[in-house]
Amino acid sequence: MTTAIAAPKCLVCDTEFEVQEDWEKGEITECAACGQEHEVVEKSATGARLDLAPEVEEDWGE
């Protein structure tokens, strides 16, 4: 489930994200209200699309 609006909302608690100028595609950002991590999946001049950040996978690590 993703949003495609200029100011995306947290996919868990609906709090509005402030779109940051320097966001990059693939960046992980946290909801200020509930702490849920989101991933920036699309960024444009008019806004951003967020999805829930991926869960830790078995082969992740240092």
Add this chain to the structure above:
Amino acid sequence: MTTADQVLLSVTMLRPEEKLLLGALRAEGLTARPLLMEDLAEVVAGRTGGPPALAVIRNLSHRDAINVSRRLEYAGVTTLNRSSVIEACNDKGLQSLLFARHDIPHPVTRHAFSYDQVRSAVGELGMPAVVKPVSGSWGRGVTKMANAECVEAWAGGRESADATGKLFPVVVQAYVDKPGHDLRVVVVGRTPVVAIQRVSDDWRTNTHLGARVQRVEVTAEIDKLCQQVVDVLGPGFYGVDLVEDRAAGELLVLEVNANPEFAKSSATHGVDVAGLYAEFVAEQLSVTATV
């Protein structure tokens, strides 16, 4: 013809520390941009303009790190680190073989390809011994075999999930009685730029498991061990884990990480690891450009 100042930062996702690294690369005057897995097809197809001068592999996923570095190398893109180095760093068994071949002090380590070989290796090394998956991270799956009951509990539990032994090999390692901490040394290029003690009540001292960190001096012994590692793997960006054997009073190289995390510990020790790494990348670019 490459795009001379263009650096790709290959990531699984941009966590705060990869963002920090991206910023540091740009502060060095480089044109750095993230490379996500979904973008790789376009890059190796040459549909993104001129090929990048260099790719920095910073994937959190081991599988992705190998996949990206191999494919870029075959496409003619210079990578940091090379796929062969990432492969060695992501496999504790391969590392132990390299260390043994190059006389790098390392706990006695055996490969085991079956449950019986685990029992046999633990018997040979004596208890306690440590069993590790060759590719585990963040302390996952690392098990201390304190007695024969532990070995049977480990084997029984694992056999119920993996009766045919597809998850072998594992390594069986002599347990090192360390003084409540280990050392993580961050190496950039050939230089150990900072060393930290990771202190924990747990016998596993991973920061991911809650170990506290404090900066310590890079001694001549630490520097020497890091040089030995760099001599084998080549200059790069490494997290070298050292353990002190209390009985022998000597430091051993436990393992080397190709993708060390630095953001949280940088806040404690104050060394700008991202900045130093970016400087190293810029140096490598100038070398590549003059070859």
